[in-house]
Amino acid sequence: MRDEVIRRARGAVAALVLAGLVVAPWVVDDYTTAILARTLALALVGVSVALLTGVAGMPTLGQTAPYAAGAYACVVVGSRISDVGVVQLAVAAGAGAVLAALTVPLVVHARGVIVLMITLAIGELVVTILGRWRSVTGGTDGLAGMPAVRPFWGLPPLASDQARYLYTLVVVATLVGAALLLLRTRAGLLLRAGRDDETRLRASGHRVPLHVSGAHIAAGAIAGGAGSLLVVAQQYISPADFGFDTSALLLLGVVIGGTASIGGALVGAALVIAVRDWLFGVLPGHAPLVLGALFVATVYLLPSGVNRARVRLRASSAAPSHPQAPPARDAATVPELRA
Protein backbone atom coordinates (compact mmCIF):
# COMPACT_ATOMS: atom_id res chain seq x y z
CA MET A 1 0.00 0.00 0.00
CA ARG A 2 2.76 2.39 1.06
CA ASP A 3 4.84 1.41 -1.99
CA GLU A 4 1.83 1.99 -4.21
CA VAL A 5 1.36 5.49 -2.78
CA ILE A 6 5.05 6.26 -3.26
CA ARG A 7 4.96 4.93 -6.81
CA ARG A 8 1.94 7.08 -7.63
CA ALA A 9 3.54 10.13 -6.02
CA ARG A 10 6.69 9.59 -8.09
CA GLY A 11 4.59 9.20 -11.22
CA ALA A 12 2.77 12.42 -10.42
CA VAL A 13 6.04 14.32 -9.85
CA ALA A 14 7.46 12.95 -13.12
CA ALA A 15 4.29 14.02 -14.96
CA LEU A 16 4.50 17.50 -13.40
CA VAL A 17 8.16 17.87 -14.37
CA LEU A 18 7.39 16.74 -17.91
CA ALA A 19 4.47 19.17 -18.12
CA GLY A 20 6.76 21.95 -16.85
CA LEU A 21 9.35 21.07 -19.50
CA VAL A 22 6.70 21.11 -22.22
CA VAL A 23 5.43 24.60 -21.32
CA ALA A 24 8.90 26.00 -20.52
CA PRO A 25 9.56 27.58 -23.96
CA TRP A 26 6.39 29.67 -23.60
CA VAL A 27 7.50 30.87 -20.16
CA VAL A 28 11.23 31.61 -20.62
CA ASP A 29 13.08 33.62 -23.30
CA ASP A 30 14.70 32.17 -26.42
CA TYR A 31 18.22 32.15 -24.97
CA THR A 32 17.09 30.14 -21.94
CA THR A 33 15.12 27.81 -24.22
CA ALA A 34 18.29 27.11 -26.22
CA ILE A 35 20.23 26.49 -23.00
CA LEU A 36 17.49 24.12 -21.83
CA ALA A 37 17.68 22.16 -25.08
CA ARG A 38 21.45 21.79 -24.74
CA THR A 39 21.03 20.77 -21.10
CA LEU A 40 18.54 18.08 -22.11
CA ALA A 41 21.04 16.67 -24.61
CA LEU A 42 23.72 16.53 -21.92
CA ALA A 43 21.29 15.01 -19.43
CA LEU A 44 20.70 12.22 -21.94
CA VAL A 45 24.43 11.51 -21.94
CA GLY A 46 24.07 11.44 -18.15
CA VAL A 47 21.51 8.66 -18.59
CA SER A 48 24.06 6.65 -20.56
CA VAL A 49 26.63 7.26 -17.81
CA ALA A 50 24.11 6.03 -15.21
CA LEU A 51 23.37 2.95 -17.28
CA LEU A 52 27.04 2.00 -17.18
CA THR A 53 28.02 3.32 -13.75
CA GLY A 54 24.97 2.50 -11.67
CA VAL A 55 23.30 -0.37 -13.48
CA ALA A 56 26.18 -2.28 -15.08
CA GLY A 57 28.67 -1.34 -12.33
CA MET A 58 31.22 0.19 -14.74
CA PRO A 59 32.05 3.76 -13.69
CA THR A 60 32.93 5.73 -16.80
CA LEU A 61 34.51 9.00 -17.77
CA GLY A 62 34.40 8.21 -21.46
CA GLN A 63 30.82 8.66 -22.58
CA THR A 64 31.81 11.91 -24.26
CA ALA A 65 33.51 9.71 -26.89
CA PRO A 66 30.32 8.16 -28.35
CA TYR A 67 28.59 11.50 -27.69
CA ALA A 68 31.15 13.19 -29.95
CA ALA A 69 30.99 10.40 -32.52
CA GLY A 70 27.21 10.82 -32.69
CA ALA A 71 27.44 14.62 -32.96
CA TYR A 72 30.02 14.64 -35.76
CA ALA A 73 28.26 11.81 -37.62
CA CYS A 74 25.07 13.87 -37.40
CA VAL A 75 26.79 16.92 -38.85
CA VAL A 76 28.26 14.91 -41.74
CA VAL A 77 24.88 13.34 -42.52
CA GLY A 78 23.03 16.63 -42.05
CA SER A 79 25.37 18.55 -44.37
CA ARG A 80 25.71 15.96 -47.13
CA ILE A 81 22.94 13.36 -47.03
CA SER A 82 19.70 14.15 -45.20
CA ASP A 83 18.14 16.92 -43.13
CA VAL A 84 15.61 14.52 -41.60
CA GLY A 85 15.95 14.38 -37.80
CA VAL A 86 15.18 10.70 -37.32
CA VAL A 87 17.78 9.77 -39.95
CA GLN A 88 20.39 11.90 -38.24
CA LEU A 89 19.38 10.48 -34.87
CA ALA A 90 19.67 6.90 -36.12
CA VAL A 91 23.07 7.53 -37.73
CA ALA A 92 24.33 9.31 -34.60
CA ALA A 93 23.14 6.49 -32.34
CA GLY A 94 24.75 3.99 -34.72
CA ALA A 95 28.04 5.92 -34.69
CA GLY A 96 28.00 5.99 -30.88
CA ALA A 97 27.24 2.27 -30.76
CA VAL A 98 30.00 1.43 -33.25
CA LEU A 99 32.57 3.44 -31.32
CA ALA A 100 31.45 1.77 -28.09
CA ALA A 101 31.66 -1.64 -29.77
CA LEU A 102 35.21 -0.89 -30.92
CA THR A 103 36.24 -0.07 -27.36
CA VAL A 104 34.50 -3.09 -25.81
CA PRO A 105 37.67 -5.22 -25.75
CA LEU A 106 39.40 -2.53 -23.71
CA VAL A 107 36.77 -2.24 -21.00
CA VAL A 108 34.89 -5.53 -20.84
CA HIS A 109 37.32 -7.33 -18.55
CA ALA A 110 38.35 -4.32 -16.46
CA ARG A 111 36.50 -3.08 -13.40
CA GLY A 112 36.36 -0.14 -11.00
CA VAL A 113 39.04 2.53 -11.20
CA ILE A 114 40.71 0.73 -14.13
CA VAL A 115 37.58 1.25 -16.24
CA LEU A 116 37.53 4.87 -15.16
CA MET A 117 41.10 5.34 -16.36
CA ILE A 118 40.59 3.46 -19.64
CA THR A 119 37.41 5.34 -20.49
CA LEU A 120 39.06 8.65 -19.59
CA ALA A 121 41.89 7.79 -22.01
CA ILE A 122 39.38 6.87 -24.74
CA GLY A 123 37.53 10.15 -24.25
CA GLU A 124 40.74 12.20 -24.41
CA LEU A 125 41.95 10.27 -27.46
CA VAL A 126 38.71 11.03 -29.30
CA VAL A 127 38.99 14.74 -28.44
CA THR A 128 42.55 14.76 -29.75
CA ILE A 129 41.49 13.09 -32.99
CA LEU A 130 38.64 15.58 -33.39
CA GLY A 131 41.07 18.46 -32.96
CA ARG A 132 43.50 17.14 -35.58
CA TRP A 133 41.24 15.66 -38.25
CA ARG A 134 40.52 19.10 -39.71
CA SER A 135 39.18 17.93 -43.09
CA VAL A 136 36.19 16.25 -41.44
CA THR A 137 35.82 17.86 -38.02
CA GLY A 138 37.00 21.39 -38.72
CA GLY A 139 39.67 20.90 -36.05
CA THR A 140 39.52 23.01 -32.93
CA ASP A 141 37.49 25.63 -34.82
CA GLY A 142 34.60 23.19 -34.90
CA LEU A 143 31.73 22.94 -37.36
CA ALA A 144 28.84 25.34 -37.89
CA GLY A 145 26.24 26.20 -40.48
CA MET A 146 24.35 22.94 -40.66
CA PRO A 147 21.00 23.13 -42.47
CA ALA A 148 17.95 23.23 -40.18
CA VAL A 149 16.63 19.83 -39.23
CA ARG A 150 13.14 18.64 -40.13
CA PRO A 151 12.00 16.04 -37.56
CA PHE A 152 10.41 13.73 -40.11
CA TRP A 153 9.89 13.51 -43.87
CA GLY A 154 7.29 16.07 -44.96
CA LEU A 155 7.51 18.22 -41.83
CA PRO A 156 8.84 21.81 -41.90
CA PRO A 157 12.40 22.54 -40.68
CA LEU A 158 12.92 23.47 -37.04
CA ALA A 159 13.52 27.18 -37.49
CA SER A 160 13.06 28.49 -33.92
CA ASP A 161 14.65 27.78 -30.55
CA GLN A 162 11.20 26.73 -29.34
CA ALA A 163 10.81 24.11 -32.07
CA ARG A 164 14.34 22.78 -31.59
CA TYR A 165 13.77 22.52 -27.85
CA LEU A 166 10.50 20.61 -28.26
CA TYR A 167 12.12 18.21 -30.74
CA THR A 168 14.94 17.64 -28.26
CA LEU A 169 12.47 17.08 -25.44
CA VAL A 170 10.47 14.51 -27.44
CA VAL A 171 13.62 12.57 -28.40
CA VAL A 172 15.01 12.66 -24.85
CA ALA A 173 11.69 11.48 -23.38
CA THR A 174 11.52 8.67 -25.95
CA LEU A 175 15.09 7.49 -25.36
CA VAL A 176 14.76 7.71 -21.57
CA GLY A 177 11.55 5.69 -21.83
CA ALA A 178 13.39 3.13 -23.96
CA ALA A 179 16.21 2.95 -21.39
CA LEU A 180 13.69 2.44 -18.58
CA LEU A 181 11.99 -0.31 -20.58
CA LEU A 182 15.37 -1.94 -21.21
CA LEU A 183 15.99 -2.07 -17.49
CA ARG A 184 12.72 -3.95 -16.98
CA THR A 185 13.77 -6.68 -19.40
CA ARG A 186 15.88 -9.77 -18.77
CA ALA A 187 18.96 -7.80 -19.84
CA GLY A 188 18.30 -5.16 -17.18
CA LEU A 189 17.81 -7.81 -14.52
CA LEU A 190 21.09 -9.50 -15.44
CA LEU A 191 22.96 -6.20 -15.42
CA ARG A 192 21.72 -5.45 -11.91
CA ALA A 193 22.64 -8.96 -10.82
CA GLY A 194 26.13 -8.56 -12.28
CA ARG A 195 26.57 -5.27 -10.46
CA ASP A 196 25.68 -7.04 -7.20
CA ASP A 197 27.96 -10.06 -7.64
CA GLU A 198 29.61 -10.79 -10.94
CA THR A 199 31.23 -14.02 -9.75
CA ARG A 200 27.87 -15.35 -8.59
CA LEU A 201 26.28 -14.44 -11.89
CA ARG A 202 29.01 -16.34 -13.73
CA ALA A 203 28.55 -19.31 -11.39
CA SER A 204 24.86 -19.35 -12.37
CA GLY A 205 25.86 -19.96 -15.98
CA HIS A 206 25.58 -16.46 -17.44
CA ARG A 207 28.00 -15.02 -19.99
CA VAL A 208 28.87 -11.87 -18.04
CA PRO A 209 31.17 -10.28 -20.70
CA LEU A 210 28.31 -10.53 -23.20
CA HIS A 211 25.92 -8.59 -20.93
CA VAL A 212 28.54 -5.98 -20.09
CA SER A 213 29.37 -5.53 -23.78
CA GLY A 214 25.67 -5.13 -24.59
CA ALA A 215 25.30 -2.46 -21.90
CA HIS A 216 28.40 -0.65 -23.16
CA ILE A 217 27.09 -0.59 -26.73
CA ALA A 218 23.55 0.43 -25.67
CA ALA A 219 25.00 3.27 -23.57
CA GLY A 220 27.12 4.28 -26.57
CA ALA A 221 24.02 4.41 -28.77
CA ILE A 222 22.20 6.62 -26.24
CA ALA A 223 25.20 8.96 -25.97
CA GLY A 224 25.47 9.04 -29.77
CA GLY A 225 21.79 9.96 -30.03
CA ALA A 226 22.41 12.74 -27.50
CA GLY A 227 25.19 13.98 -29.80
CA SER A 228 22.69 14.53 -32.61
CA LEU A 229 20.51 16.52 -30.19
CA LEU A 230 23.46 18.71 -29.25
CA VAL A 231 23.90 19.55 -32.93
CA VAL A 232 20.20 20.43 -33.23
CA ALA A 233 20.18 22.47 -30.02
CA GLN A 234 23.50 24.28 -30.40
CA GLN A 235 23.95 24.37 -34.19
CA TYR A 236 27.68 24.42 -33.65
CA ILE A 237 30.08 21.80 -32.28
CA SER A 238 33.77 21.74 -31.46
CA PRO A 239 36.08 19.36 -29.55
CA ALA A 240 35.64 21.62 -26.51
CA ASP A 241 32.09 20.30 -26.14
CA PHE A 242 33.45 16.80 -25.43
CA GLY A 243 36.40 17.48 -23.14
CA PHE A 244 37.27 16.06 -19.74
CA ASP A 245 35.32 18.77 -17.90
CA THR A 246 32.12 17.60 -19.61
CA SER A 247 32.85 13.98 -18.61
CA ALA A 248 33.55 14.99 -15.02
CA LEU A 249 30.41 17.14 -14.84
CA LEU A 250 28.28 14.31 -16.16
CA LEU A 251 29.71 11.87 -13.63
CA LEU A 252 29.15 14.44 -10.89
CA GLY A 253 25.54 14.91 -11.99
CA VAL A 254 24.95 11.17 -12.06
CA VAL A 255 26.50 10.73 -8.61
CA ILE A 256 24.34 13.53 -7.22
CA GLY A 257 21.19 12.11 -8.81
CA GLY A 258 21.99 8.54 -7.77
CA THR A 259 23.89 6.24 -10.09
CA ALA A 260 21.31 3.47 -9.91
CA SER A 261 18.43 5.72 -10.90
CA ILE A 262 17.90 6.75 -14.52
CA GLY A 263 15.50 9.52 -13.50
CA GLY A 264 17.91 10.68 -10.79
CA ALA A 265 20.79 10.72 -13.26
CA LEU A 266 18.73 12.76 -15.71
CA VAL A 267 17.86 15.34 -13.08
CA GLY A 268 21.35 15.33 -11.53
CA ALA A 269 23.13 15.84 -14.84
CA ALA A 270 20.70 18.58 -15.89
CA LEU A 271 21.11 20.27 -12.52
CA VAL A 272 24.90 20.27 -12.64
CA ILE A 273 25.02 21.63 -16.19
CA ALA A 274 22.48 24.33 -15.30
CA VAL A 275 24.46 25.26 -12.16
CA ARG A 276 27.68 25.43 -14.19
CA ASP A 277 26.11 27.76 -16.75
CA TRP A 278 24.62 29.90 -13.97
CA LEU A 279 27.92 30.01 -12.06
CA PHE A 280 29.72 31.18 -15.20
CA GLY A 281 27.74 34.40 -14.89
CA VAL A 282 27.82 34.77 -11.11
CA LEU A 283 31.41 33.67 -10.41
CA PRO A 284 33.33 34.09 -13.66
CA GLY A 285 36.36 31.79 -13.70
CA HIS A 286 35.46 30.01 -10.47
CA ALA A 287 32.71 27.69 -11.64
CA PRO A 288 34.98 24.58 -11.87
CA LEU A 289 36.21 25.18 -8.30
CA VAL A 290 32.66 25.34 -6.92
CA LEU A 291 31.62 22.25 -8.87
CA GLY A 292 34.73 20.39 -7.67
CA ALA A 293 33.85 21.22 -4.08
CA LEU A 294 30.29 20.07 -4.73
CA PHE A 295 31.63 16.78 -6.15
CA VAL A 296 33.80 16.09 -3.09
CA ALA A 297 30.94 17.00 -0.73
CA THR A 298 28.50 14.75 -2.58
CA VAL A 299 30.80 11.74 -2.65
CA TYR A 300 31.60 12.23 1.04
CA LEU A 301 28.09 12.95 2.32
CA LEU A 302 25.88 11.07 -0.15
CA PRO A 303 27.96 8.28 -1.69
CA SER A 304 24.84 6.72 -3.21
CA GLY A 305 23.36 10.01 -4.38
CA VAL A 306 20.37 12.03 -3.26
CA ASN A 307 17.89 9.56 -4.68
CA ARG A 308 19.39 6.50 -2.96
CA ALA A 309 19.80 8.41 0.29
CA ARG A 310 16.07 9.10 0.23
CA VAL A 311 15.37 5.41 -0.41
CA ARG A 312 17.74 4.43 2.41
CA LEU A 313 16.01 6.77 4.85
CA ARG A 314 12.67 5.26 3.90
CA ALA A 315 14.00 1.72 4.21
CA SER A 316 15.60 2.33 7.60
CA SER A 317 12.29 3.55 9.00
CA ALA A 318 10.39 0.56 7.61
CA ALA A 319 12.70 -2.47 7.44
CA PRO A 320 12.96 -4.93 10.33
CA SER A 321 16.37 -5.60 11.77
CA HIS A 322 18.04 -8.77 10.57
CA PRO A 323 20.52 -10.92 12.37
CA GLN A 324 24.03 -11.00 11.00
CA ALA A 325 25.41 -14.29 9.76
CA PRO A 326 27.46 -15.97 12.45
CA PRO A 327 30.98 -16.95 11.45
CA ALA A 328 31.55 -20.34 9.86
CA ARG A 329 32.44 -23.05 12.32
CA ASP A 330 35.97 -24.29 12.49
CA ALA A 331 36.67 -27.99 12.32
CA ALA A 332 38.33 -27.93 15.71
CA THR A 333 35.09 -26.82 17.36
CA VAL A 334 33.12 -29.74 15.97
CA PRO A 335 33.19 -32.58 18.48
CA GLU A 336 32.69 -35.33 15.90
CA LEU A 337 36.03 -34.54 14.31
CA ARG A 338 37.94 -34.87 17.53
CA ALA A 339 38.88 -38.45 18.36
Next chain:
Amino acid sequence: MNPLLSAEEVSVRYGSLTALAGVDLSIHEGQRHALIGPNGAGKTTLLDVIGGATKPQRGTVRFAGRDISRLGPAARARRGINRIHQRPAVFPTLTATENVVVAALPRVVPRRRWWSGGRRRTAQHRAGPLLERMGLADVAAVPAGHLAHGQRRQLEIAMALAGSPRLLLLDEPAAGLSANEVGRLVDLLRALPRAIAVLLVEHRLDLVYALSDTVTVLRDGQTLAAGTPDEIRTSPLVRQAYADGVA
Protein backbone atom coordinates in the same frame (compact mmCIF):
# COMPACT_ATOMS: atom_id res chain seq x y z
CA MET B 1 27.81 -47.53 -15.84
CA ASN B 2 29.92 -44.46 -16.58
CA PRO B 3 30.12 -41.98 -13.73
CA LEU B 4 28.43 -38.59 -14.07
CA LEU B 5 31.56 -36.89 -12.78
CA SER B 6 35.08 -38.16 -12.69
CA ALA B 7 38.12 -36.28 -11.51
CA GLU B 8 41.36 -38.05 -12.28
CA GLU B 9 44.81 -37.38 -10.85
CA VAL B 10 43.87 -33.81 -9.92
CA SER B 11 46.77 -31.78 -8.54
CA VAL B 12 46.74 -28.17 -7.42
CA ARG B 13 49.66 -26.23 -5.99
CA TYR B 14 49.72 -22.71 -4.60
CA GLY B 15 53.41 -21.80 -4.67
CA SER B 16 55.15 -24.27 -2.40
CA LEU B 17 51.86 -25.47 -0.86
CA THR B 18 50.31 -28.61 -2.30
CA ALA B 19 46.54 -28.33 -1.98
CA LEU B 20 45.71 -31.49 -3.96
CA ALA B 21 48.11 -34.23 -4.97
CA GLY B 22 46.73 -36.63 -7.55
CA VAL B 23 43.20 -36.98 -6.15
CA ASP B 24 40.67 -39.23 -7.91
CA LEU B 25 36.94 -38.93 -7.41
CA SER B 26 33.93 -40.26 -9.26
CA ILE B 27 30.23 -39.67 -8.68
CA HIS B 28 27.34 -41.42 -10.37
CA GLU B 29 23.96 -40.02 -11.35
CA GLY B 30 21.89 -39.43 -8.21
CA GLN B 31 24.71 -40.40 -5.85
CA ARG B 32 25.10 -38.46 -2.59
CA HIS B 33 28.81 -38.22 -1.86
CA ALA B 34 30.56 -36.36 0.95
CA LEU B 35 34.09 -35.01 1.26
CA ILE B 36 35.41 -34.74 4.77
CA GLY B 37 38.75 -34.05 6.35
CA PRO B 38 40.53 -31.59 8.56
CA ASN B 39 41.08 -27.95 7.65
CA GLY B 40 43.55 -27.62 4.79
CA ALA B 41 42.84 -31.14 3.54
CA GLY B 42 41.87 -29.80 0.09
CA LYS B 43 38.09 -30.26 0.21
CA THR B 44 37.12 -26.79 -0.96
CA THR B 45 39.96 -26.77 -3.50
CA LEU B 46 38.57 -29.97 -5.02
CA LEU B 47 35.12 -28.36 -5.10
CA ASP B 48 36.67 -25.31 -6.82
CA VAL B 49 38.32 -27.56 -9.40
CA ILE B 50 35.06 -29.36 -10.14
CA GLY B 51 33.09 -26.09 -10.24
CA GLY B 52 35.66 -24.44 -12.53
CA ALA B 53 36.81 -21.72 -10.13
CA THR B 54 40.30 -23.24 -9.96
CA LYS B 55 42.26 -24.76 -12.81
CA PRO B 56 44.35 -27.78 -11.75
CA GLN B 57 48.01 -28.00 -12.75
CA ARG B 58 47.51 -31.68 -13.51
CA GLY B 59 44.62 -34.03 -14.00
CA THR B 60 41.30 -33.97 -15.82
CA VAL B 61 37.67 -33.45 -14.87
CA ARG B 62 35.04 -35.22 -16.95
CA PHE B 63 31.32 -34.57 -16.66
CA ALA B 64 28.65 -36.61 -18.44
CA GLY B 65 31.37 -38.18 -20.58
CA ARG B 66 32.99 -34.91 -21.67
CA ASP B 67 36.27 -33.37 -20.62
CA ILE B 68 35.36 -30.08 -18.93
CA SER B 69 38.82 -29.34 -17.52
CA ARG B 70 39.22 -26.21 -19.62
CA LEU B 71 35.71 -24.82 -19.09
CA GLY B 72 34.98 -21.91 -16.75
CA PRO B 73 32.31 -21.82 -14.02
CA ALA B 74 29.64 -20.37 -16.33
CA ALA B 75 30.01 -23.10 -18.96
CA ARG B 76 29.97 -25.80 -16.26
CA ALA B 77 26.84 -24.31 -14.70
CA ARG B 78 25.14 -24.43 -18.08
CA ARG B 79 26.04 -28.12 -18.27
CA GLY B 80 24.38 -28.72 -14.92
CA ILE B 81 27.01 -28.25 -12.21
CA ASN B 82 25.66 -25.81 -9.62
CA ARG B 83 27.22 -24.79 -6.36
CA ILE B 84 26.08 -23.65 -2.95
CA HIS B 85 28.76 -21.54 -1.32
CA GLN B 86 30.04 -21.56 2.25
CA ARG B 87 28.71 -18.02 2.67
CA PRO B 88 25.36 -17.69 0.91
CA ALA B 89 26.03 -15.99 -2.41
CA VAL B 90 22.89 -14.10 -3.45
CA PHE B 91 22.26 -10.85 -5.30
CA PRO B 92 21.47 -8.47 -2.41
CA THR B 93 19.57 -5.74 -4.28
CA LEU B 94 17.41 -8.20 -6.21
CA THR B 95 14.27 -9.65 -4.65
CA ALA B 96 14.18 -13.33 -3.71
CA THR B 97 12.10 -14.04 -6.81
CA GLU B 98 14.51 -12.15 -9.06
CA ASN B 99 17.42 -14.09 -7.56
CA VAL B 100 15.78 -17.37 -8.51
CA VAL B 101 14.83 -16.06 -11.95
CA VAL B 102 18.44 -15.04 -12.64
CA ALA B 103 19.67 -18.47 -11.59
CA ALA B 104 17.04 -20.22 -13.70
CA LEU B 105 17.53 -18.25 -16.92
CA PRO B 106 20.55 -20.07 -18.42
CA ARG B 107 18.76 -23.44 -18.37
CA VAL B 108 15.26 -22.27 -19.22
CA VAL B 109 13.68 -23.25 -22.52
CA PRO B 110 11.13 -20.55 -23.38
CA ARG B 111 7.50 -21.55 -23.65
CA ARG B 112 6.59 -18.27 -25.35
CA ARG B 113 8.02 -16.05 -28.05
CA TRP B 114 11.02 -13.90 -27.10
CA TRP B 115 9.10 -10.65 -27.60
CA SER B 116 6.66 -11.60 -24.87
CA GLY B 117 9.54 -12.10 -22.44
CA GLY B 118 9.35 -15.88 -22.90
CA ARG B 119 12.44 -17.03 -21.01
CA ARG B 120 11.94 -14.65 -18.12
CA ARG B 121 8.28 -15.60 -17.74
CA THR B 122 9.13 -19.28 -17.81
CA ALA B 123 11.83 -18.68 -15.19
CA GLN B 124 9.35 -16.70 -13.12
CA HIS B 125 6.90 -19.59 -13.21
CA ARG B 126 9.68 -21.85 -11.95
CA ALA B 127 10.61 -19.42 -9.14
CA GLY B 128 7.24 -19.39 -7.35
CA PRO B 129 7.02 -23.09 -6.45
CA LEU B 130 10.72 -23.23 -5.55
CA LEU B 131 10.41 -20.35 -3.10
CA GLU B 132 7.28 -21.99 -1.71
CA ARG B 133 9.16 -25.25 -1.20
CA MET B 134 11.99 -23.44 0.60
CA GLY B 135 9.51 -21.65 2.86
CA LEU B 136 10.34 -18.27 1.31
CA ALA B 137 7.01 -17.45 -0.34
CA ASP B 138 6.34 -14.69 2.22
CA VAL B 139 9.58 -12.91 1.42
CA ALA B 140 9.49 -13.41 -2.34
CA ALA B 141 9.34 -9.65 -2.96
CA VAL B 142 11.97 -8.74 -0.33
CA PRO B 143 15.50 -7.82 -1.49
CA ALA B 144 17.84 -10.70 -0.68
CA GLY B 145 20.14 -8.37 1.23
CA HIS B 146 17.36 -7.89 3.79
CA LEU B 147 16.94 -11.61 4.47
CA ALA B 148 18.34 -13.39 7.51
CA HIS B 149 21.34 -15.71 7.08
CA GLY B 150 19.25 -18.88 7.19
CA GLN B 151 16.80 -17.49 4.64
CA ARG B 152 19.67 -16.55 2.34
CA ARG B 153 20.92 -20.13 2.60
CA GLN B 154 17.46 -21.41 1.64
CA LEU B 155 17.34 -18.90 -1.19
CA GLU B 156 20.68 -20.11 -2.48
CA ILE B 157 19.40 -23.68 -2.53
CA ALA B 158 16.35 -22.48 -4.46
CA MET B 159 18.70 -20.73 -6.89
CA ALA B 160 20.78 -23.85 -7.33
CA LEU B 161 17.68 -25.97 -8.00
CA ALA B 162 16.34 -23.36 -10.43
CA GLY B 163 19.35 -24.05 -12.62
CA SER B 164 18.15 -27.66 -13.12
CA PRO B 165 21.39 -29.13 -11.78
CA ARG B 166 22.62 -32.65 -12.46
CA LEU B 167 25.34 -32.23 -9.85
CA LEU B 168 25.03 -30.01 -6.79
CA LEU B 169 28.21 -28.92 -5.03
CA LEU B 170 27.49 -28.05 -1.39
CA ASP B 171 30.28 -26.23 0.42
CA GLU B 172 29.57 -26.39 4.16
CA PRO B 173 25.87 -25.60 3.78
CA ALA B 174 25.29 -25.74 7.55
CA ALA B 175 27.92 -23.11 8.32
CA GLY B 176 26.48 -20.39 10.53
CA LEU B 177 23.01 -21.92 10.83
CA SER B 178 21.15 -22.39 14.11
CA ALA B 179 20.07 -25.88 15.24
CA ASN B 180 16.55 -25.31 13.91
CA GLU B 181 17.86 -24.04 10.60
CA VAL B 182 20.18 -27.05 10.29
CA GLY B 183 17.20 -29.35 10.82
CA ARG B 184 15.29 -27.55 8.10
CA LEU B 185 18.34 -27.70 5.84
CA VAL B 186 18.62 -31.47 6.30
CA ASP B 187 14.94 -31.86 5.42
CA LEU B 188 15.39 -29.74 2.31
CA LEU B 189 18.47 -31.63 1.16
CA ARG B 190 16.83 -35.00 1.82
CA ALA B 191 13.88 -33.90 -0.29
CA LEU B 192 16.05 -33.10 -3.31
CA PRO B 193 15.03 -35.00 -6.43
CA ARG B 194 16.88 -38.30 -6.47
CA ALA B 195 18.17 -37.65 -10.00
CA ILE B 196 20.42 -34.89 -8.69
CA ALA B 197 23.87 -36.04 -7.63
CA VAL B 198 25.31 -34.23 -4.61
CA LEU B 199 28.90 -33.58 -3.57
CA LEU B 200 28.87 -32.35 0.01
CA VAL B 201 31.74 -30.76 1.91
CA GLU B 202 30.85 -30.56 5.59
CA HIS B 203 32.61 -30.58 8.95
CA ARG B 204 29.56 -31.88 10.83
CA LEU B 205 29.79 -35.63 10.57
CA ASP B 206 26.22 -36.15 11.81
CA LEU B 207 25.06 -34.27 8.71
CA VAL B 208 27.47 -36.16 6.49
CA TYR B 209 26.25 -39.55 7.73
CA ALA B 210 22.62 -38.44 7.47
CA LEU B 211 22.84 -37.16 3.93
CA SER B 212 25.42 -39.18 2.01
CA ASP B 213 25.64 -42.61 0.42
CA THR B 214 29.44 -42.55 0.16
CA VAL B 215 32.25 -40.61 1.78
CA THR B 216 35.80 -39.68 0.80
CA VAL B 217 38.24 -38.57 3.47
CA LEU B 218 40.97 -36.17 2.38
CA ARG B 219 44.10 -35.35 4.31
CA ASP B 220 46.96 -33.13 3.15
CA GLY B 221 45.59 -33.05 -0.38
CA GLN B 222 45.42 -36.84 -0.73
CA THR B 223 42.69 -39.44 -0.39
CA LEU B 224 42.96 -41.08 3.03
CA ALA B 225 39.94 -43.34 2.77
CA ALA B 226 36.72 -43.85 0.82
CA GLY B 227 33.62 -45.91 1.48
CA THR B 228 30.14 -45.93 2.93
CA PRO B 229 29.38 -43.82 6.01
CA ASP B 230 29.51 -46.98 8.16
CA GLU B 231 32.89 -47.96 6.79
CA ILE B 232 34.26 -44.47 7.35
CA ARG B 233 32.78 -44.25 10.84
CA THR B 234 34.54 -47.46 11.86
CA SER B 235 37.74 -47.01 9.88
CA PRO B 236 40.75 -47.15 12.21
CA LEU B 237 42.71 -45.10 9.69
CA VAL B 238 40.24 -42.23 9.83
CA ARG B 239 39.90 -42.44 13.61
CA GLN B 240 43.66 -42.40 13.92
CA ALA B 241 43.95 -39.39 11.63
CA TYR B 242 41.59 -37.38 13.79
CA ALA B 243 43.00 -38.75 17.02
CA ASP B 244 46.41 -37.45 15.92
CA GLY B 245 44.94 -34.03 16.45
CA VAL B 246 45.04 -33.08 12.83
CA ALA B 247 41.53 -31.68 13.09
